[in-house]
Amino acid sequence: MRRAPSSPSTESAELRAPELFLSRELAALEFNFRVLAMARDPNVPLLERLRYLSIVANNLDEFFEVRVAMLKHHHHFGSASPGPDGIPSGELLARIRARALDLVAEQYATWQEDLSPRLEAEGICILPRQRWSKRQHQWLRGYFEKEVLPVLSPLGLDPVHPFPRILNKTLNLAVVLKGRDAFGHEGHMALVRAPRSLPRIIRVPAEVSGPGEHFVFLAELLHAFVDLAFPGFKVLGSHQFRVTRNSELMVEEAEVDNLARALSEELLGRGYARPVRLQIGTDCPKSITRMLVENFDLEEADVYRCDGPVNIIRAGLIYDWVDRPDLKFPRFTPRVPAAIEASRNKFDVIAQRDVLLHHPYESFSAVVDLLRQAAQDTQVLAIKQTLYRAGEDTPLVDLLIEAARNGKDVTVVIELRARFDEEANIRLATRLQEAGVQVVYGVVGFKTHAKMMLIVRREGDRLRRYAHLSTGNYHQANSRLYTDIGLMTANEEIGEDLHKIFQQLSGLGPTISLKRLLHSPFTLYKSVVAKIERETDNARAGKPARIVAKLNALNESHVIEALYRASQAGVEIDLVVRGACTLRPGLPGVSERIHVRSIVGRFLEHSRVYWFANDGQPELYCASADWMERNLMRRIEVAFPILDPVLAQRVFDETLANTLADNTQAWLLGSNGRYTRATPGEQPPYNAQQSLLDKLCGPTRP
Template identity: 40%
Template structure:
């Protein structure tokens, strides 16, 4: 399977595109679908452990659900309101929906094909999904009926469909069984049965003892098959004439009225509204009889475009439940993150280590525990007088929040900026905000018109020579769970200018007063766009003076049309540009006269590439010691630069500078095993061809994730190590 393209027109590498032509952009939504196709490709990749392939399939399905709940819902809303404005690549909302529908159908077909391919492989490896009743032994059937009667039947709510029982509301992501039943006297009954969301989609049957040393297979049966098997308990006296199933995705895009007086109450209301949003996609099992299909379409008021018939399994996202914890042999080999040696060299004292030299921690290769320890030490240290913290996403049992509560209870001045507009985490953030307020933390919810996405911690400590400010700047969330699978950067510094800039950012958010200037930060929405443009312009001027011009950028998404045009301008001037864009990329590389000096790659692998790094040659080819480097919380998207509070922090310490440039960025650019190259027509080609199952692995394909797991970074090695880029990373493609 080739990754879907993202074209808005038929573009070839030799084609000429005018600088004002909408064809210079790739459609955002189609580029996203191409990204999710790359994720799905990893589920087909035989070089991954089998259950990791299943995990990639589940992620791809979950991604597609969210895409419809948010992006497609937004386009549908534009069509409903009569919006005909063109996107930057020249498509109306309806035209985008038409193309999305076609591409999404192809993607769903590939997901089901992948599921059909994985099932027999899983069975052969001892993870069995039972298909037929005759696969159940008598002991299995007895155990399963007891499980049904005890844990499933009490929470089922059958709903007859007649004038006295109107069709109920089916919530977002609701999964429903439907039945055409007949009583013994011939009386018909149509009914539906919502599948409970609080119990697992798959039931694991008891292991069967073996007579030798072989492992007992892990056997699963789906919840819906179990319910159908014992439907006589739900509808006694009826027999099934026909049955089917459907699943509903609803509009989950939340908008906030700017005049709202109480932001927390607004979001509590919005969350309830989300659960009752318009139906965006109705997936119906293809085996469902036509009259039941028609009933579902009619009662959900779904259009023909809204309804998809699935020949396979509904709710592929839930197949992650089929990854048993007792089968590590079918998963990636466990990896234990290193704790930065430099902190250990200072006896575990984070403040002492940071005073000695800036520290960069590279997650997940280095433990997120150091971030937690930094805040816990601040909470317990009597010399610490104030802590300020942004919270965008965090875990259910957050050690970060616990540390802030401990600090407040210890009498410190603690301010927590809780972003309520973190999509799909709003409910958890409201809960944390309430707990923090009860502990005496100053909780601030930020701006109504801006989302606070910056990742900042600020600690003020009274020391012998006066107050010193310690700052943590992150590219990812304060989330210890995602920090194990997302590649992100944590920069710790006590640089006075950065400390002052961080304080200005917090004051801007809490007091709404925009500072006149920053000493080192670039901050969206205040000056980040202009600052990045200025840095690109410097590279253009360097090439015009006969000096090398070079730009390296690593991000999750590149969408902003103004900055894409600026990169086109730089390419035309001869600036050499390498972009590592994991997900959506609306820039067309390699187009003659437009972008022939731009190369774009995407890395999809074991870890989710999440760090944002922006690097400018400053008069020399990259890499070089004088390059301007910034780590950031922001991608180059209009929302990040115009509607979010984001921070771009310069990296000036030579050790950290070298670690980011010579180790992380060069390593990413050299990766082959997990990399895809974006072509000018919007399609992607895998750099290293995947060998078929049973073939020897390609030892020549450099894998940045494997390399980073086995080669400690500067922070991991300690302060006494003089850093030279490993020879594996000195290659440049």
């Protein structure tokens, strides 16, 4: 039974008060605690747990490279203004450090006390140098002399050998020495930089170690044999370190003639941008720490001590190298929709009815097959597509090139500024251009994040448009790891809308009016707020009112204010937010009707779905956009309606109702910003992702 609306006095509460908002940065850190919980969960297969540990390390790298780096930048120049949470930048940096220290401590405790012993019990040994057998020591020394020593360039530190430039996220050793060189100079300190060409983990052959899999971190190898790099000196100590630098590119698009060239030049310096974090071993002496802090122009608060390898992220390599299906999630075969699989002509199928794809449970091959047919079909005249992250080995690029060579007019909008994929996207753009594809880079000042493809085909005496829209990237590898919704449709209004958007992206088009699609930065934000307000009005009028949304992140303050008002009016709101959420649920008089959960499981929950009750005529949209300020205001995004009532109900059931029922992989957000894991209680255990695997893919297999 729906509760009565809040009193007028409550409704008039100030909804912009800082205490009503959580910090975006701290919320992002909390997500990594949920991922780390997967690494600590004994019910998760062991090698998968190792992979989750590596994911946490990678996420933490990116967090410092981007979020902390920009916060420190603005704080340093006095340009940092508090976000909706009102926390001053200095205080926020201190709170980030405190929480990050907790995360790092849990991360290394998980590695040392849990994963390493369990892996060893399964015959997968990551060997510290203190436990090498005589035979292993002999083989590893030979490996060091043949494969490692020849590519090392040790650098003594003295007045003519100043502290060198250290590349972002590389492994290094600070070495304390005693002795004199050939010129009679006394040596005290040197640095050893591990070249990127060296493997960070070495597999020890079975004939050396016996049964099982045996690995050694490169850092251990360097520690053990670093004295061979300094003949004539006595090594008094060696200490690993790793520096993280600001990786946010600062190209001003309006001030450059060629974005690709400007980005290429900027990328050359990314690896040596301003440092933001220093990782060192727990045994690193204060004197060495002080020397590193001074040379990197950091503070003690930027130092993070690691009880293990500073590049623990590399442990994830073992997952790919070890063939132990019993220690990984069971394999599954994604389903191909029956109508698509049965028909040789995909256009005939889509012309008759919309086709829904729910990845990874349903195969991305359906998208590839559609593009393959378009590339070869003599009736297809044009293909237009956006590419944000495509992956190095995607077949889509070959098909776009084939289409261009077959005389199709092919236009590809490539987002060069997709973070950490800039270099790959520049190479991709060059390859497509050389094949005759028209490549554009979107709109100055706005990242093109929309996922859309449009195929124009001649059918008799008319042209017909076929569209594919998705919540996820055209990235085949990720389609097996991320949950996303894709729609294939020949709906005329959607096709016309897409045509207008592509025209706007490839030219200097005016503001456009769309019939079906919601389009950021123009109509998406206004429409989302208007639909929330419509539910609010319905609740005040005594009508049933409900909002359910599934997002990767939520931080746009005006959308949050609208949700607070809706809650005060009596709207029941369920939010599934995988990552950072700055809304505080459960606040008396403000958000007690808002419930927020996060699903962290086998697959990365990536689909964005918005559902509004609309007084008995529900509306459901899938989108490329989260409810974040950047997505709604500073990106090209598209939200597309699921117009077929049967497909709309399916999306609701599989992405919304299904995740709301999860009581094993779900985390519930409290008003204090912390999450607690859902438990079955008296109900049967229910895993939302596994239920879809069982429903859509059939039995999994080892």
